[in-house]
Amino acid sequence: MLKDQKKYEGGQFLLGVCYYPEHWDRVMWQKDFRRMVEMGFNVVRMGETAWNVMEPEEGRYQFEMFDEAIEMAAAEGLKVILGTPTYAPPAWLTTKYPEVLRVDFRGVRMEHGSRRHYNYTAPIYLRLCAGIVTMMAERYKGHDAVIGWQIDNELNCHSDVSFAESDHKAFRQWCKEKYKDSLDVLNAAWGTAFWAQTYNAWEQIHLPRPTVTYHSPSQLLDFYLFTSDSTIRFAELQYEILKRLLPEEQFITHNGLFGNIDNYELTARTVDFMSYDSYPAFQLMRTDLQYPHKDRLSGKQLSRVRGLSSKFTVLEQQAGPGGQIGNVLNNDRGDYLQATPKPGQMRLWTWQSIAHGADGVLYFRWRTCPYGAESLWHGLNLYGDQPHWRLEEAKRVAKETRMLEDVIIGTDVVAKAAIMYDYANDSNVKIERYIGFDYWNSEEQVYLALSERHLAADMLSKQNLAEAQALSQYELLFYVNAQLLTTEDAEKLRIYVEQGGTLVLGPRSGYKDRHNQAYMEPFPGVLRELAGVSVSDFTMLNPGETNGLSFTNGGGQSPAHVFNEILEPAADAFGNVEIAATYMDDYYAGQPAVTIRKLGKGKVVYFGTFFTRESTSKLLDSLQIADPLEQWAHIPEAIEVVSRQGAAGLYYMLLNYSSQPVAMHLKRELTERISGHPLVGDIVIRPYDVWILQA
Incomplete structure (x- = not known):
């Protein structure tokens, strides 16, 4: 995780709600704030959806509504977190400057009438965002009730790509910088010799555009890297303004983990610490996952936030059934309404966030809005003010967190295991879609297997490899999706192992470079020496085909599905490589599937097929890693x-x-x-x- 991060130093657990004064008559505000305090809340978030209120016309700013709302909240004893309102630009802006609008892959412009319909690269939009953020910061930088700021809202939610003209220009400039103004270097990196794609003028360079068939995987990888970088630069613009104007005691954060963002870089460059929006009911809606308690998987995302910031806040915590309507004309997206949390679940999910490291939780939202696309997104209060069990449950949480601040404030999650990921490899599984889902599923299966053995796992970005001392606290490190690696990455992993760590690698590890091109050597490429094995053969399984793993020494059996690699211990490492499992069927029955190499004080496991909960559990048995709670x-x-x-x-x-x-x-x-x-x-x-x- 990132070092030397700032956190809220108020000495109390933050518990509160998201509140939208612009949605309600002023006569309701004071009563609402008073009720919040009576329930035990101490903080509200506001402002992130109100650009149209704060700047009703270009250059004419009016903050009277929020002046009054903040004063009312402060008078009742509430602290305030302000959100910059740049994720929902007003109609005057998009009408006057249509070049700011997001464009989809097919060239269709996203018009005003929803949210997040802008792109990150239009110069005029960046200037107008800087204007509203500067005016807000100047207005409230000295207010005692304001403790922190949220940049934008849920970056890349709903749509995480854009193909506007300014995006194409920005991508061209990004490529010039990356490839040192050399088209020869770009052509080599993208492998444009294939299908006669070679470029000989910079004007020919664009973001991926509609084609007859497949794009260059290397160009696609750069597209995803650029998309992340342009998103981060957009947030960085706001961070630099806020950092320059705000007093030291006001923190800066952002909420959520969404697509096409390198969240490690986002955290390092744009916030004091990361925050998250936790909606476990989305897990319960999943049809692709067969698991009795799907909401447990929300802990994986919370662990990913914790891997970025050891102290974080949840700025939106589920307070009722979520739902969105109005997509009838957008045929690619459906409407939905989640099941209402059962009595006890809302409290459970709040404590789930706290258990995984949150030092603050804000429920979304205080009131259910009676209009708009989220009129089915239910908050603590229903459309009226009638008593409800969810209000009582939130009140109970407030009482418990006040009583247990010594358990929360100043304590850290204890994790001896970690799961490593990185943005380039996460992007590559979108490109290699034939097995992309299986990598995501493998990561979830590993997380659940560790959790069921009561082994908390941090989710760490690959950038953490540079911090050898930080990695040494983890006895076990899974790197499930490690296709794109460099020799430098392999060396850092070797140091971790030699110092006593156990590294577990998944299939197809280490076989491609940072340009998404395969190394001209046997799999697993740059990891072959470290793992002490080569891949002698591999195969996808045809639909309906099955295979299995047979673990040695009576370790039992488990599935080996989708993709299998046949392993061959290296001759010079044979004495230190143990065959932990073999395949059960087909032409490679009896051949090695899982190997364990002893190296220095540690071990390297190469797992030649995708992980399941069962196979991960059996691997843990092979490694003699037991439930740490068994002693008591x-x-x-x-x-x-x-x-x-x-x-x-x-x-x-x-x-x-x-x-x-x-x-x-x-x-x-x-x-x-x-x-x-x-x-x-x-x-x-x-x-x-x-x-x-x-x-």
């Missing part, structure tokens, strides 16, 4: 356990995602901090309940 408890896999540790001690946060009670056994007495009760022996945790055990 028997806690079933269904219960997630995340530990937070600080000066006052170690705390185990237990989360039951099941609709059923779950029995467990504690071998020694521990205090459950929420109830204050001592627990020992055979005990049962209720459905959707949360326990915090003090070691």
Whole structure:
């Protein structure tokens, strides 16, 4: 994770809501703020959707509405986080300057009438964004109630690409800078000798455009790298303005992890710390995942945020069923309404965020809006002010977090395992779609297998390889999707292993360079020496075909699906390479599928097929990695356990995602901090309940 990050130093857990004064009559504001405080809230977020209010005409700024709203909130004792309103430009702007509008791949311009319909490269849009951000910062930089700022809102939500004319020009300039003004270097990097694609003038360079058939994979990779960089530069413009104008005590953040952004670079260049928007009900809606408690997977994204910022906030936490309507004419996107969280789930999901590292949580939203595309996105309050169990549940969370600030503030998540990812490889699986989903699925399966063994895992970007000391805290490092790697990357991984770490690599690792071109050597390319194996053959499985893994030493069997590599231990490393599993069927039955090489103080595992929960669990058995809680408890896999540790001690946060009670056994007495009760022996945790055990 990134070092020396600033965090909110208010000494209290931030708990509150998102509030939109522009949606409500002024007579409602004071009552709303007072009710928030009565519930135990201490912070509100506002401002990110109100550019049309703050600048109703170009150059005419009016902040009276937010002056009054902030003063009212402050008078009730609430702190305020302000959002810059640049994700929803007003109609006067897009009408006067249509060049700011986003254009899709087919050349269709996205018009006013929704949100995020702008591009990141139009000079006039950047100038107007700088104007509104500067005026906001000048206005509220000295306000005691304002504790922080959110840049934009959910960068790249809904649409994460644009092909406007300014985007093509910016891409051309980006390529000139990357390739040192040399078309020869660009042509070599893109492999344009194939299909006579060679370019001989910079005017011929564009973002990918509609073609008869396949694009150059190397050009596509640069397209994704450029898209991320242009997004980050857009946020960086605002960050530099805010950093210059704001007092040191006001923090700067951004919310969400969306497509086509290198979030490590975004965090390093544009915020003091990262934030997240947590909506576990999206996991529950998934039809591609067969798992009884899908909302548990929200922890993976929270772990990714934690890998960027050890202290973070959740600026939108699910407070009811989410829903969006109005896409009837956009046939590629459907409308939806999620199931209402069951009693207990909203509290569970809030504690899920806290367990995974959040030092602040804001529910989205205070009131359900009666109009607009999100009129089905339900907040704590329904359309009226009638009493509701979700309000009571939020009040309970407020009471618990106040009581347990010593458990939250100043404590850190304890993780001995990590899953590594990087933006270039994540982008490449979009290009190699024939197996792209399987890499994403593998990463999820590994995360769930670790979680079921009560091994918390940090999600780390590849840039963390530069921090050898930081990596040394992890005993186990999975690098599931490592196709694009350099010799420098391989060397850093070698250092991690030799110092005592266990590295687990997935299929097709290390076989391509940073330009998305295959190395002219046997798989796994630059990792062949480190892994101590070569890939002698490989195959996709035809539809309907199956294969399996047979783990050695009685380790059992598990599926080997989609894609299989047949491994061959290197002759010079044979004595240090153990065959951990072989294939069960087909022409390569009995051939090595999983190998373990001892190197220095550590080990390198090469896993020649995609991961499942079952195969990952069996691999952990082969590596003799047990449930760390076994010494003092028997806690079933269904219960997630995340530990937070600080000066006052170690705390185990237990989360039951099941609709059923779950029995467990504690071998020694521990205090459950929420109830204050001592627990020992055979005990049962209720459905959707949360326990915090003090070691």
